[in-house]
Amino acid sequence: MTGPDLRRIGDIAALVRAGGVSPVDLVQGCLDQIESRPRVNAFIIVLGDRAMDEAATAEHEIRAGRWRGPLHGIPVAVKDLIDVAGTRTTSGSAVPSTEAAEDAPLVRRLRNAGAIVIGKTNLHEFAFGTTSEESAFGPVRNPLDETRSAGGSSGGSAAALAAGMCFAAVGTDTGGSIRIPSAACGTVGLKPTYAEIPMAGVVPLSTSFDHAGPMTRGVADAALLLAVMKGASHAAMPQPPRRLVLGVPGPLFCDRVEDDVAAMLARVRGALEDAGHAVLDVEIENARWTADVYLHVMLPEASAWHAPLLERHASSYSPGVRLRLEMGRYVLAEDYLRAQALRRALGAGVDRALDGCDALLLPALPMGAPPLGAATVEIAGRTEPVRGAMLRLTQLFNMTGHPSIALPGGAGRDGLPRGLQLVGRRRATGRLLAVAAAVERQISGGPGSVGGGTG
Numbered sequence: 001m002t003g004p005d006l007r008r009i010g011d012i013a014a015l016v017r018a019g020g021v022s023p024v025d026l027v028q029g030c031l032d033q034i035e036s037r038p039r040v041n042a043f044i045i046v047l048g049d050r051a052m053d054e055a056a057t058a059e060h061e062i063r064a065g066r067w068r069g070p071l072h073g074i075p076v077a078v079k080d081l082i083d084v085a086g087t088r089t090t091s092g093s094a095v096p097s098t099e100a101a102e103d104a105p106l107v108r109r110l111r112n113a114g115a116i117v118i119g120k121t122n123l124h125e126f127a128f129g130t131t132s133e134e135s136a137f138g139p140v141r142n143p144l145d146e147t148r149s150a151g152g153s154s155g156g157s158a159a160a161l162a163a164g165m166c167f168a169a170v171g172t173d174t175g176g177s178i179r180i181p182s183a184a185c186g187t188v189g190l191k192p193t194y195a196e197i198p199m200a201g202v203v204p205l206s207t208s209f210d211h212a213g214p215m216t217r218g219v220a221d222a223a224l225l226l227a228v229m230k231g232a233s234h235a236a237m238p239q240p241p242r243r244l245v246l247g248v249p250g251p252l253f254c255d256r257v258e259d260d261v262a263a264m265l266a267r268v269r270g271a272l273e274d275a276g277h278a279v280l281d282v283e284i285e286n287a288r289w290t291a292d293v294y295l296h297v298m299l300p301e302a303s304a305w306h307a308p309l310l311e312r313h314a315s316s317y318s319p320g321v322r323l324r325l326e327m328g329r330y331v332l333a334e335d336y337l338r339a340q341a342l343r344r345a346l347g348a349g350v351d352r353a354l355d356g357c358d359a360l361l362l363p364a365l366p367m368g369a370p371p372l373g374a375a376t377v378e379i380a381g382r383t384e385p386v387r388g389a390m391l392r393l394t395q396l397f398n399m400t401g402h403p404s405i406a407l408p409g410g411a412g413r414d415g416l417p418r419g420l421q422l423v424g425r426r427r428a429t430g431r432l433l434a435v436a437a438a439v440e441r442q443i444s445g446g447p448g449s450v451g452g453g454t455g
Helices: 009-018 023-036 048-063 105-112 155-162 179-185 219-230 259-274 287-316 319-330 333-354 386-391 396-400 429-444
Strands: 043-046 075-079 116-121 145-149 168-173 188-191 211-216 245-249 278-282 359-363 376-379 382-385 404-411 417-423
Touching: 009 023, 009 219, 023 043, 023 048, 023 075, 023 116, 043 155, 048 116, 075 155, 105 116, 105 168, 105 219, 116 155, 155 168, 155 179, 155 211, 168 188, 168 219, 179 188, 179 404, 179 417, 188 219, 188 429, 211 219, 219 404, 219 429, 245 259, 245 333, 259 278, 259 359, 259 404, 259 417, 259 429, 287 319, 287 333, 287 386, 287 396, 333 359, 333 396, 359 429, 376 386, 382 386, 404 429, 417 429
Parallel strands: 075 116, 075 168, 245 278, 245 359
Antiparallel strands: 043 116, 168 211, 188 211, 188 404, 359 417, 376 382, 404 417
């Protein structure tokens, strides 16, 4: 196989099963792409020999009629915050790490379905950042423009996927760390309902907010990986209603975005309305509390987990991550408890905004991928810290536990992706995926769609 293979799993699985495409060739093609784009720096650990051996085994099993399903023989990447047996879980840090004795449950489920782990991806150190620049292994570069950030913290997973180095990836999301890099790299990233995927064997950042989820090239592939990671036997999505009702939460979410993001949202909204769907303006009550509540819960939870490591290895942390962890030591217990109460109020506000809607529709990022090294970004005439700007539209839904998904919404004038976000009801991730698939079809093809398709 020459060049990056950017097909979706759903498009290639039948060929693999029929013997038209070899898992060995798929793995070799991904390894070739990793080797050809070293500056992207998507991987910390590449499991080349091991992956090739597993591909040969998969090919033999499939030829013998022992096909395990659509992931059998498919190369996937795993964020190096998640245990993969026989490899160190570095978390992108110089802090001493240990070799995992066994796979995290979510990895074990992927392997049992026949997936081949091709390597472990680079990330913002300990998942505590949005740009994937603070890593002991060097920054991740956006494969669409290597002067730009790939987003974070799951930047290596998104970059690997966008560059054809794998067919799917696994990320984690505490404030947007799946959806932010997906938006920056033009891929799909799903944060499921809180606790839907087991977090055992995953280095925590904030246990109240941490999620794991799939990163793919399409919504159907995300549904497939979600089902496997949950331990389900199939990935069937419910049918969305013929006429969707989507709510756009304007205040604080859509009123402070760059022009290209506003134009993307307007195009998608107009196309959906032209296709007969209803798009309503809604408001999430008390959303102005989001950043304060987030910090007063996340910072002390992260600081508490890292306290023993900070005592022994403080100098091994990158300065920015160490500073944020040490800030958590100064959050009072009463402030933490007050923030947890406000968090429940925010969740109720999202529930009310969703009342009568199939999903919320908003941007995933208020801008495109920022330049590497940028400390601030100007959005709608205001200068903001890059980290705060990148978190602003995603972090609320980690606090409330609602499932949310990022998907490509088009390109800006710079040619780089702009990402949409859909938010669904709690414990209804399957329903959200069905809505996302309908929106994806409207964007990428079909009469009157944003994609301009004719079929």
